Amino acid sequence: MLDQLAAFVAALAAQTGIAHLWWGNLVMIALGIAMIWLAVVKKFEPLLLVGIGFSCIVANVPGSNLILEGGLFHYAYQGVELLILPPLIFFGVGAMTDFGPMIANPKLVVLGAAAHLGIFVALIGAKLAGFSICEAGAIGIIGGADGPMAIFMAVKLAPHLLAPISVAAYSYMALMPLIQPPVMKLLTTRRERLIRMPQMRPVSRVERIGFPIIIAIIVNLLLPPVAPLITMLMLGNLYRETLVTERLARTAANGVMNVVIVMLTVAIGSTMAADRFLTVQTLEVVGLGLVAFVFGTGSGVLGAKIMNLFLKEPINPLLGSAGIASVPIAARVTHMVALADDPDNFLIYHAMGPNLAGVFGTALSGGIMLALLLPS
Amino acid sequence: MIVPDTLQGAVVLSVIDFALSIVMIAGIGVVLALLPLLNRIGRLDDDNLRNH
Numbered sequence: 001m002l003d004q005l006a007a008f009v010a011a012l013a014a015q016t017g018i019a020h021l022w023w024g025n026l027v028m029i030a031l032g033i034a035m036i037w038l039a040v041v042k043k044f045e046p047l048l049l050v051g052i053g054f055s056c057i058v059a060n061v062p063g064s065n066l067i068l069e070g071g072l073f074h075y076a077y078q079g080v081e082l083l084i085l086p087p088l089i090f091f092g093v094g095a096m097t098d099f100g101p102m103i104a105n106p107k108l109v110v111l112g113a114a115a116h117l118g119i120f121v122a123l124i125g126a127k128l129a130g131f132s133i134c135e136a137g138a139i140g141i142i143g144g145a146d147g148p149m150a151i152f153m154a155v156k157l158a159p160h161l162l163a164p165i166s167v168a169a170y171s172y173m174a175l176m177p178l179i180q181p182p183v184m185k186l187l188t189t190r191r192e193r194l195i196r197m198p199q200m201r202p203v204s205r206v207e208r209i210g211f212p213i214i215i216a217i218i219v220n221l222l223l224p225p226v227a228p229l230i231t232m233l234m235l236g237n238l239y240r241e242t243l244v245t246e247r248l249a250r251t252a253a254n255g256v257m258n259v260v261i262v263m264l265t266v267a268i269g270s271t272m273a274a275d276r277f278l279t280v281q282t283l284e285v286v287g288l289g290l291v292a293f294v295f296g297t298g299s300g301v302l303g304a305k306i307m308n309l310f311l312k313e314p315i316n317p318l319l320g321s322a323g324i325a326s327v328p329i330a331a332r333v334t335h336m337v338a339l340a341d342d343p344d345n346f347l348i349y350h351a352m353g354p355n356l357a358g359v360f361g362t363a364l365s366g367g368i369m370l371a372l373l374l375p376s
Numbered sequence: 377m378i379v380p381d382t383l384q385g386a387v388v389l390s391v392i393d394f395a396l397s398i399v400m401i402a403g404i405g406v407v408l409a410l411l412p413l414l415n416r417i418g419r420l421d422d423d424n425l426r427n428h
Contacts (some may be wrong), residue, residue, distance in 0.1 A: 038389035106408035113394075113401040127386035133379060136386055205420040207411045214407060220398070243425035360404060364397045372379050372389055 016061025024274030032057035032269070038174070045174035046145075051265025052170065056272040066270070073270035076263040080162070083155055085264045087150035092257030093251045094212070095234025097327065101352040103211055105305075108319060108350070114303025114324025116298025116365050118143030118296030122288045128137040129284050134158055137369045139285055143168045143292025144362030145176070150269075152229060153366050157228035157373060163271035164282040164307040168289035170268070173326045180333045184296040184321050191283070192305075193341045195316040198349040208241040215360075223367035225374075229298040230363050235293045300354070322351035325358035 039046035048174060059067050066073040093367045123140030127133060140159040141150050142165060143159030154162045169362040172179065185193075194247055212234035219230040239249040271277075302319030319343035322334040331351035377384040 103408055103411055106405040109405035109408060110398065110402055113398040116397060117394065120394050123390055124383070124386050127383050133381045133385055133389065137389070140390075204412075204415050204416060205422060205425070206414045209420070210411060210414045211408075214411075218404070218407065243422060246426070277411070357401060357404075361397055361401055364400050365393055368393045368396050369389065372392070375378055 005227040015348055017061055020062035022274070024278045025062065027341075028060040028272060028274045028277060029057050031272075032060070041149045045170065047261055048170050048265055049174060051262060052167070052269040052272075055266045055269025058271075059273050062169050067273070073104055073266050076267040077270055078193055079263050080151060080267045081159070081344040083228065085260055085267070087228045088256060088260045089148040089264065090229045091232040091236040092252050092260060093327065094233040094238075095240045095252035096257070097233075097237060097240075098352070099209065099211055099356055101200065101349050102356040103203045103349070105205055105312075105353045108315065108353040109360075110307065110356040111181060111303055111354035112325075112359070113322035113323070113364070114306075115296050115354070115358055116144060116299030116361050117284060117299030118292035118294065118324075118363055119362075122292035125288050125291055126284070129288070131284075132158075134373055135161060137373055138165055139288050140292060141147070141165075141339060141362065141366055141369070142172070142285075143287040143296045144358070144365060145169070145293065145324040145330065146171050146359060146362040147173060147324070148196065148264075149226075149229065149359075149362050150266075151368055152226070153369070156183060156225075161281070161285060163268065163277055164285040165290045166268045167272065168286045171286075172293050173329060175334055176324075176326060176329045179290070179293050179331070180297045180324075182319055183294055183338050184301055184334075185299045187305075187373050188204060188317050190341055192317050193338060194267070194345065195314055196342075196345055197225075197316060197319075197347065198313065200349065205241070205243070211236065212238040212241065219363070221369075223364065223371075225370035226363045226367035230360070245370035262316060283372055293324070296324050307358065316345075316347060316350075319348065319351055319354050323354040323358045323361065325362045326354070327355050327359060330353065330358065331355040 020218040023170045032053040038044040039049035055073055065071045079246055119140040120144050122143050123136045126136035126139040138154045138161055141153040151166050154165040179210040216231050216234040228299040236252045238253050239252055240244045268269045300320035300323040301317050304317040318334045318338050322330045324330045331348055335348040337343045393414045
């Protein structure tokens with residue numbers, strides 16, 4: 001009787017996930033809980049980390065059907081794999097973004113490229129670590145600090161690295177207030193950080209409407225590989241700026257954006273199964289991502305200092321660090337670091353210019369990389 | 377693949393990509409600097425657009 005009962009319980013247990021649970025799952029579940037803790041307690045990118053953390057936990061519970069074919073998480077991942085979600089994120093971002101600071105101060109746009117040296121340091125570092133050149137390119141783009149772009153490049157160049165790349169990109173974006181300030185302070189003097197920026201000119205409605213149309217034409221003409229992202233960014237922005245499609249702009253910035261964030265975060269988290277994620281490669285990717293962020297911040301600041309050698313009116317070199325594409329986190333960090341030295345030095349609006357240019361800088365770097373690595 | 381899968385290839389790719397990115401974004405900067413020319417076309421009233 002007891003033997004029969006034990007056999008019955010054993011057969012029942014084999015049907016559950018408990019029999020397949022291993023220490024790797026427990027580590028990943030702990031990681032998922034840590035992400036949710038960071039989001040809730042530390043307020044680090046809650047919109048991203050709650051979804052990623054939760055789906056990471058679910059993906060590591062053996063027996064979960066959600067990540068298998070037929071499960072909702074699986075279909076959310078299809079949105080990433082088929083490159084539907086990243087352009088939609090850009091669509092929403094475009095509808096939320098005021099490109100006025102970038103249009104008003106074109107000379108700061110160069111900082112959007114200067115702050116991307118980290119991409120190439122990480123690329124070469126990844127190659128030295130033994131990754132293929134396509135994998136190295138996908139890892140390097142983490143340094144652009146542009147989540148959708150990092151996903152886009154990973155899917156194109158190294159789909160098997162999507163999970164560590166997207167996790168590294170979004171995690172470091174959330175941690176930018178901790179990563180950037182020491183580098184910014186190390187490379188600037190207090191006197192430089194106290195430089196104030198002049199008032200910007202107002203940007204007319206005609207310019208605001210002309211901007212997305214002109215940029216969409218240029219990007220589609222010159223950089224077709226990344227045109228889907230920038231084109232959607234510009235469409236969202238056009239809806240916002242025409243003022244005659246406010247309803248659509250609101251939907252893109254709120255409804256569409258929220259749905260896409262849910263799908264994207266769930267898709268990323270669901271790829272974090274222990275057997276695929278707990279590898280030396282993941283640690284290497286995460287380490288190289290940090291290198292990319294540090295060098296990107298540094299090169300942006302140094303780029304601004306080099307610009308000052310040629311400008312009559314010097315710019316605050318802290319603006320260079322905002323050239324990293326993470327909008328608006330990098331601009332906010334610039335603003336906070338400047339405020340620490342002078343509580344009346346408000347750089348946020350000025351920092352948005354290079355910050356938005358950073359989106360284009362990352363897209364340009366990615367587009368050139370795709371053109372050279374995956375020629376059509 | 378145009379770029380060889382070697383360390384030298386990675387360096388060449390990085391140099392070309394970084395230089396081209398700067399040139400192209402500077403080009404976008406030039407376009408932005410010329411954007412005020414659009415104001416010669418005319419002026420759009422925000423209130424009028426909102427109340428279409």
